[in-house]
Amino acid sequence: GSEIVGVSDYTALPQGTPALPKVGTTFAPNFEAIAKLKPTLLVDQQVKQAPAEALSALAPLKVLPWTSLQEVVGSVKELGRLSGREPQAAALAEKLNQTLSRPAPKDAPRVLLVLGDTAGTLSEVWYMKRASLHGAALEAAGARNAVAEDVTGPPNLSLEGVIALDPDAVLVLISAPALDAAKQAQLLAPWKQLTGLRSAREDRVRLVIGPDVQSTGPAILDVVERLRAALGTLPSSR
Template sequence: MRNKKALKGKVISLLLVTFLMSLLLVGCGSKNQGDQTAPSTSPEVSAEVTSQPEQTADEAFNVTITDSTGTEITLTKKPERIVSLAPSTTEILCALGLEDKMVGRTKYCNYPESITALPEVGGTSNPNVEAIVDLNPDLVVGATHVSEEVIGKLREVGINVAFLNEQENFEGTYSAIEKVGMLTGTDEKAAEVVAEMKQKVADLEIALQGLNLTELPKVYYATGFGESDYGAGGDTFIGEIIHLAGATNIAQEISGWSISKEQIADGDPDIIIVPSGVNMAADMATTDFYKDLRAVKEGKVYEIDGDSISRQGPRVADALVEMAQKIHPELAK
């Protein structure tokens, strides 16, 4: 009997020890599992995450465009020293907030007025190459009149030259603005400028539709007169502006700018528009042939800012609206 009690006590003791050991093992297992799921804070992992340097804006800049000469222009750094060889590109650069990056201009670049403080490098067709090189530009932008010889000489000495002689219409103007934006890292601002211009053109189109015109007035845009006459032909940029302003261009069938007195007389314009600042309106009123034109007799010779309407830049949308208001005075009310 005593032996049975002793045996029973040993069994109970053994079971108790086994139970306690099981609890201890479970506790250790939970601790190990916790160690495995905890986030690692080892020095090796931290060093690996922070070992890759971030790119700066200039290091990330890499853009290529094809200019009007068919040449690919690639820039791997935003330009800091820009020379403009055309009034239109000067106005584009300034509209994109890049006036402080410009170091040179042509003698015809006069807007905005503050730009006239920059050094001149000559005219638009044959600027002084040495003067340009001395300014140490990292980008030269030109349009329309810059000669191939000048472009070639600048490229020979390693200067990036973008020649943007785009189509003579609004689409060409938008393209020039967008390409300058790409080259200078001001894409977003260029998109804003183009969007604003397009909105002005669209608003004018709606306003003209509201006039319910049954017949379009005949318009002649004159840039020179005397022994020879010059006006905007149908294939010129100003020719497109006349059309968009809700008028018929009497020189629509003319290519370029040369027109004869016979063609002017046959066109019999209702309105003549001339660039301001050259006294053309007053001179026409006292000059043979011109003083007998119906538009001159009726006092319908109007002046418009010649720079803004002839330069394919951001101001040309405003020039379009101005011309439309000259032709259709009711639009200005």
């Protein structure tokens, strides 16, 4: 509410919320903009490359882990403690945990969940790891992650790697309010050209579109439903 004086460049505020000053990102904070707001608390995501020491010189800093489901559940509760809204935080944490901790059936389709963009370029593929929040959302929606192992490096694949992985389906997260049919066809075209990919040949590539489908905030609950709906449009696997 009114206690929040600034947000990161990528923050998606709830509809109807007044605009707030943007103060950069975890990797590149705008120190001058932050200092002008005179915050009494800074909250940041735990990332190795984040300049935590420099930020802590501006105001007390709380760094929260925000990758796996259990990290997010714990950090939501901590945000509740910091903001004096523990009951609301506990309720949200419980809803996140209940919704996202449902494993997919053993015979569920193997799905590659990837990050897309409205530019529609496809030279390499960035995917969601199994242990990530979106990985949990994919399982909760009823699919297994095609990348079954826990990868320690960057989650990206060459197009040859995607073909070798041979997922049953590909779901592409597009962060946009809405796209017309022509634009959707344009974004799907590079995938359809991957004739070596079974998912492309069998029309099992789908776009999952929404303004916050790539968000790791509370909107992840809606992402589960969007993923489930996309899976429901797939033809039966042979």
